[in-house]
Amino acid sequence: MALRLYDTATREVRDFVPLEEGKAGIYVCGLTVQSEPHVGHVRSAVNFDVLRRWLAHTGYDVTFIRNVTDIDDKILAKAAEQGRPWFNLAYAMHGELTRALASINVLPPTYEPGATGHVPEMLEMIERLVERGHAYAAEDGSGDVYFDVRSWPSYGELTGQAVDDMEPAEDADPRGKRDPRDFALWKGWKKDSEPETAAWPSPYGPGRPGWHIECSAMAGKYLGPAFDIHGGGVDLRFPHHENEQAQSRAAGHPFASYWLHNAWITTAGEKMSKSLGNSLQVPKVLERVRGVELRFYMVSAHYRSHVEFSFEALDEAAVGFRRIETFLDRAAADGPVAVGEVPAAFAAAMDDDLGTPAAVAVLFDTVREGNRTDDAAERATSAGQVRAMLGVLGLDPADPAWGPQVADDAALVAAVDALVAGLLEQRAEARAAKDFARADAIRDQIKAAGIVVEDTPAGPRWSVDDGR
RNA sequence: GGUGGGUUGGCCGAGAGGCGAGGCAACGGACUGCAAAUCCGUGUACACGGGUUCAAAUCCCGUACCCACCUCCA
Structure with missing residues (x-):
């Protein structure tokens, strides 16, 4: 049997047919590096890591791209709150994310592009969209550039929504949009409230990229105009993935063949919000169980099931x-x-x-x-x-x-073995003499040192009690 | 208003017309001096009400409750 995957776009399980025999290109939306990652964040990474490993196991040559969003409204806001440069916050949180993922054995992606490193690619794509009549510079002089939703008839196809049925965006700041559903490709620099470091030069004036465009541009750069699988959390289906697809296709790229979305981990029936405190941050949880155990917990549920x-x-x-x-x-x-x-x-x-x-x-x-x-x-x-x-x-x-296991240290194992062997010999003598009180006392003594003794048909066996 | 998902035994968690997935817990048994580990056995679960069918947790209709998304959330 060949691999079959549930494709969000078609809402059915379909045979996986790669664009190129034996190869698989995957793009996964990573995190906005604005705060410490919690267990909810890393579920997505674990789910797609399993996909990747299974593809590799079954012989595919996998190119796996997972981005980080390292510039956006929330990063700017949080950095301002904390009184530090936005790029320092993003960099630090990126480091936390990398450590958290390593601690649950998520393989590093083939490449992990960041938005700030791909502004030229994004501008190039925006330019193409403007030329093709699918994007326009805001008429209010804000420096924003918007995608023209009405110009793209299949807008809404990924999530099965009709533009007219969508709740009109209660966008606090419609800033020169032709339609309230139009979304930003480029955001003009707001001199009075945003640091100069958060602006890049562009034909539309200084500014920074909109959220969705980064994924379109980076997926295109590293995987080509058409690639196999695009993944992310369910919440990203709309607007993020809908917009990515609309932009990319409007720019002439076929884009992803399959869309995969993982479900949430919630607490108390509610979404694990980033403001929920730190008890569920990965390092915190790993004070209670080992990384391998946390990963096992996640893998035990299906990726499309809410946990x-x-x-x-x-x-x-x-x-x-x-x-x-x-x-x-x-x-x-x-x-x-x-x-x-x-x-x-x-x-x-x-x-x-x-x-x-x-x-x-x-x-x-x-x-x-x-x-x-x-x-x-x-x-x-x-x-x-x-x-x-x-x-x-x-x-x-x-x-x-x-990480290193106790059993990996041969010298230590030999030393403990020698010490325990002597005690086990005494215990064996006690047992032979039916002096079970003494035998058990010796076993307890060994246990107090953190070593568990079990009797097997082949004789007693000791192991380190590492909380397992 | 639109779109999508959910409700399974004490707990977690699969399945998607017919044979009780699996794990944790519990109980009984085997093994053991006692343990530990392991094995064997033990459950009349599918939100509710109708319907279709020889057969429904699974399909259909209705009801209730829950959740997600609807323009910068994994």
Whole structure:
């Protein structure tokens, strides 16, 4: 079975047919770097990271572009509030975002373009739109340039809306628009309220780019006029993606073949607003669970399903994930586990619009099979499959992306092993003498040092209790 | 007003006409000196009211409630 994806534009699951055999070009709308990222923000990144890994796993050569919006109204406003330059705020928050994504093993994109670095490309596109009669400079001398919605008959096609049915924008500042639904391609510099650093020269006077144009220009630059998949959060469908598509097509670009949108993570039934406080910021959440566990929690739900975030559910997910890790540890005791093949049921689940919940079910089924058998070779096969599946989901505990593991330090392991071995010997003697009180006391003593002892048919085994 | 999505067992979370996805929790059993880990077993879930059908959580009609977007939100 080949990959099938739900395309927002057609509202159905369709076979994925790339423009070029064996290649996939993906553009994902990243973040406006205005504040610290919270778990809601990074869900989108995790979802599209899974898409990317699955495409790569099935043999595609993937070009993955994820932008950052590093200049916009909110950045300017927040920076002004905080009394620091907007570019410093954007740069700092960009750094936070990069760290947050790395901590949940989201692969760096092929390239991460920023709006401020692509003003010439945007101006070029605006110019073309003006020439073609789809954009106009505001007649009020504001320096704004607007896209002329009425000039593009298929405006609204992405979200299935008719222009006349749209709620007239209660735009506080209609500033010379021909139609209230027209949107800004270029925003003239407001001398009295905006820093000079936030303005770039243009044929329409100094100003800065509108929001939507950056994605059209950057997608075109790095992926070409036509590319395979465009992704982002559901809220971006309108106006952002509708506008992107209208601009690009009006400029003569076919643009994206498929549109994918991930659903929200909410708290208390409400959108995770950026002003909600910091308890759900990624570093905060990672004080409670490990990055791999947070990622597992996200991957356990389908990307198009709304998730109601709760720490209880997060903790449960973490417990489930540890079961998988425990199995891998067990298998590793027989010898190194090589990454194997993904089971057919897993591939079928992933091919069906990235059915990660069903894929995770296969993961657990495979763990159970591996735990059930007494045969080390069979167990190794299961473990290899488990590692392959985890790899696709970006959850392989052995991935160096999760940082150094205790078990990686061979000298330390040997030292602890020597110390524990002596104690275990005493415990074995006590057990042989049926002095179970003493045996348990020794086990407790070891446990107090943070080391868990388990008895197996092959004898006692110790492991570091790292909260798992 | 327009557009789209949702309501599934104690909890999380899939499925989209017929076989109880999976996880967490709980209970029983096996293994163990006791544990731990693991395995086996245990559930008459699909917001409500009608309808279609041999068969409906799934399709249709209606109702209720919730959510998102409608011009700079992942």
